[in-house]
Amino acid sequence: xxxxxxxxxxxxxxxxxxxxxxxxxxxxxxxxxxxxxxxxxxxxxxxxxxxxxxxxxxxxxxxxxxxxxxxxxxxxxxxxxxxxxxxxxxxxxxxxxxxxxxxxxxxxxxxxxxxxxxxxxxxxxxxxxxxxxxxxxxxxxxxxxxxxxxxxxxxxxxxxxxxxxxxxxxxxxxxxxxxxxxxxxxxxxxxxxxxxxxxxxxxxxxxxxxxxxxxxxxxxxxxxxxxxxxxxxxxxxxxxxxxxxxxxxxxxxxxxxxxxxxxxxxxxxxxxxxxxxxxxxxxxxxxxxxxxxxxxxx
Numbered sequence: 001x002x003x004x005x006x007x008x009x010x011x012x013x014x015x016x017x018x019x020x021x022x023x024x025x026x027x028x029x030x031x032x033x034x035x036x037x038x039x040x041x042x043x044x045x046x047x048x049x050x051x052x053x054x055x056x057x058x059x060x061x062x063x064x065x066x067x068x069x070x071x072x073x074x075x076x077x078x079x080x081x082x083x084x085x086x087x088x089x090x091x092x093x094x095x096x097x098x099x100x101x102x103x104x105x106x107x108x109x110x111x112x113x114x115x116x117x118x119x120x121x122x123x124x125x126x127x128x129x130x131x132x133x134x135x136x137x138x139x140x141x142x143x144x145x146x147x148x149x150x151x152x153x154x155x156x157x158x159x160x161x162x163x164x165x166x167x168x169x170x171x172x173x174x175x176x177x178x179x180x181x182x183x184x185x186x187x188x189x190x191x192x193x194x195x196x197x198x199x200x201x202x203x204x205x206x207x208x209x210x211x212x213x214x215x216x217x218x219x220x221x222x223x224x225x226x227x228x229x230x231x232x233x234x235x236x237x238x239x240x241x242x243x244x245x246x247x248x249x250x251x252x253x254x255x256x257x258x259x260x261x262x263x264x265x266x267x268x269x270x271x272x273x274x275x276x277x278x279x280x281x282x283x284x285x286x287x288x289x290x291x292x293x294x295x296x297x298x
Contacts, residue, residue, distance in 0.1 A: 108136070108230070109143035111260045111285045115225035117152045117184055119217035120144075122199075123231040123264075125159040125208045132232055132264050133204065135289075141196050143228075152184035154220060155195055160207015162216045165198040169205065173212065179219045208233065214245050214259075223253035229278070230262040234271035242274050246281045258284040266290055 109120055122140055124133070140155070147153055155165035161172035164182060173179055185191045210231070217227050227249075234241065249257050259282040261275035267288055279286035 108139035108262055108287065108289065109228045110146070111226065111228075115151070117220075117222065117224045117226075118147070119154050119156060119220070119224040119227045121156045121158060121213045121217060121227060121229045122202075123159070123208070124157045124202050124204050125232070126204050126206055127208065128204060128232050128264075136230060136264070137199050137202075140230075141199050144192055144195050144199075147187040147192070149187055151187045153187055153195075154182065154185055154217070154224075155199065156213045156216055157202050158209070158213035159205040160209055161205070162209075162213040164216070165195055165202070172205075173216065176212070176215055179215055181219055181221060183221050210234065210241065211244060211248075214248060218249060218252040218257070223257050225257065226284070227257060227259045228262065229259055229275070230264070231271065231275070232264040233269065234274055242277045242281070245278055249282055258282050260284040260287070262287045262289065264289050 120140060120143065122136055128136070144153070144155070156162055157165060161169075161174050163169065163172035166185075185195070208231070210229075214227070214229070217224055245259075249259060259278050261279040261284065263269075263272040263275045263286070265272050265288075267290060272288060276286045278284070
């Protein structure tokens, strides 16, 4: 609150208040002027005194009136705080899936699991580019050379058909009804040498079917401990593909066979997701090779 007081007849004050005061004392001055005019008359002594007294009284009353403290209310400023929208809650972020295992030279077809019987399934479809095919051959040969002498193995090439490495393309099968029952190869120097030669000589062919080579591996005279399944993609959008393969493997081996998958493709591709699911559901390991040129130069 702000206070001010007017004092005297002509105080030092704001111009608005001064004008108001002058207008209010004009009436008492009229009585004083009339008294002065009548004071010379002999009979007017008492009239002069009366009128002058009345004017002085009114003047004093006016002055006293304006000496009263006048309180002027001051409106305090009001601070308006805008109402902010509620802070959005952070979205729930699910943890990303576990990354694929690092793939170093010579490790594409190897795992931490120890296997007495191992089936290597290699994609030789037309979609494999020269770098992918050359890298796959190098990696598969490295794995064969490292096999323990007391282990057993088989190598299967697949595209739209599937065949064992020691068979010709004419012997490749397309249907489950045509599956042969083959024996395991002992990891002898002689068998390894023949297998390495077959890997060097294999050529690409048309089509990509995942189920046939898996069936061929599971149709060996005894179920494999491990299957390495390697491919650059899936040619089907069948969402039951994973279930078909996992069910087949578990039924044939009582859940003992593990499928280790190698994806030569982009991490977010449909085929990579299928391969990761197959590995997870069979207890295998999943590897991703998305840049074959880089991998070969390491």
